[in-house]
Amino acid sequence: MQRIHNAIQLTELNADDLAELYAYPSSLDAPWVRANFVSSIDGAATSGDLSAGLGTAADKTVFMMLRDLADVILVGAGTVRAENYGGAKTDADRRRALHARGLGGHPDGTPPPIAVVTASAALEPECRLFNDTTVEPLILTTATAPAARKRQLADAGAQVIEAGGVAVTPKALLAALAERGLYRVLCEGGPHLFGELLEADAVDELCLTTAPLLVGGTARRISLSAHEFQRPMRRRHTLFDTDGTILTRWARY
Numbered sequence: 249m250q251r252i253h254n255a256i257q258l259t260e261l262n263a264d265d266l267a268e269l270y271a272y273p274s275s276l277d278a279p280w281v282r283a284n285f286v287s288s289i290d291g292a293a294t295s296g297d298l299s300a301g302l303g304t305a306a307d308k309t310v311f312m313m314l315r316d317l318a319d320v321i322l323v324g325a326g327t328v329r330a331e332n333y334g335g336a337k338t339d340a341d342r343r344r345a346l347h348a349r350g351l352g353g354h355p356d357g358t359p360p361p362i363a364v365v366t367a368s369a370a371l372e373p374e375c376r377l378f379n380d381t382t383v384e385p386l387i388l389t390t391a392t393a394p395a396a397r398k399r400q401l402a403d404a405g406a407q408v409i410e411a412g413g414v415a416v417t418p419k420a421l422l423a424a425l426a427e428r429g430l431y432r433v434l435c436e437g438g439p440h441l442f443g444e445l446l447e448a449d450a451v452d453e454l455c456l457t458t459a460p461l462l463v464g465g466t467a468r469r470i471s472l473s474a475h476e477f478q479r480p481m482r483r484r485h486t487l488f489d490t491d492g493t494i495l496t497r498w499a500r501y
Contacts, residue, residue: 255486258306258495263342266313269485270455270497271351276431279422281322281450283435283442284314285470286457292467293439298331306489307457314455316342317352318360318434320386320425324441325366328377335381336360352432359383360434361407363425365416365441369393373404381405386428388421390414418448443473453499454481460492 261269272280286302287293295301303311315321316338323333336359346353354360362377363386371377377385378401387401388411402408411420425433435442435451445451456470481498488494 255488258309258487258489258493261487263313266310267317267342267346267349267351269487270310270313270317272317272432274350279426279431279433280452281422281433281435281445282314282318282453282455283437283445283451284311284455284457285437285442286459287470288459288461288463288467290462290464291469292463292465293437293470294467295461295463297467299437300331302457302459302461302463304457304459304489304491304493306487306491306493306495307459310455310457310487310495312338314434315360317346317432319352319354319432320360320363320430320434322363322365322421322425322433322435322441324438325364325371326440327436327438328362328364328371328375330438332376333362333364334376334379335362335383335385361386361430363388363421363430365421367393367412367414367416369397369401369408371397371401373400378404378406386424388416388424390416418445418450422450437470439468439470439472443471446471446479447473447475447477449479451479451500453484453497456496456498458494458496 338359340357343353344357361383365388369389385406387406387408390412411424484497
């Protein structure tokens with residue numbers, strides 16, 4: 249395996265190699281938050297208003313591995329609506345094998361639940377999140393969200409969790425996940441949720457795919473927050489694919 253300063257050709261890795269590279273820390277007793285995003289060369293987080301518009305084969309490979317490793321997939325309600333989220337489709341055999349090796353996964357091969365942050369519980373019970381899944385989604389909402397909406401989502405098969413009074417803070421949502429033993433957290437967006445987690449210094453690492461595209465337009469960045477901040481990160485590794493896709497993993501100091 250050719251490596252120069254932690255730079256690796258993706259084609260030289262098998263699934264076990266990839267799992268080792270992206271494994272969560274062992275023996276976690278608190279949530280470890282990993283974010284996964286894709287961006288164009290010129291910094292766009294979407295193309296045609298969807299992150300899928302930037303996807304490449306390499307990005308899909310790592311995307312699926314990160315889901316196989318995770319205990320829970322955290323996402324904002326806007327991204328659920330825009331990307332038409334359903335339940336996570338993961339490899340049951342791989343999740344069992346990852347768990348046996350202490351890398352992540354699940355002993356029964358069960359997919360990770362989708363945990364959606366929505367202060368107002370504003371989701372449609374008929375959407376794919378509730379009707380195309382084998383695991384009940386978690387709805388992280390507030391005490392002040394309309395009771396009727398919360399009942400509708402519970403009736404649709406969700407576990408509705410009040411994780412705040414008028415807002416769902418990063419501290420409260422991570423505490424709710426920790427109470428359920430969901431420590432390996434994979435945040436898939438959107439930019440506002442990621443920005444809030446960053447502002448709260450609650451992100452442990454970022455997995456960023458740079459797609460070999462220039463997009464232009466007015467697409468947003470991968471993070472948006474009320475205030476500017478600087479958070480130093482260190483590069484853990486860089487993967488290259490033959491089409492020009494670059495996949496980096498960054499961890500907090």
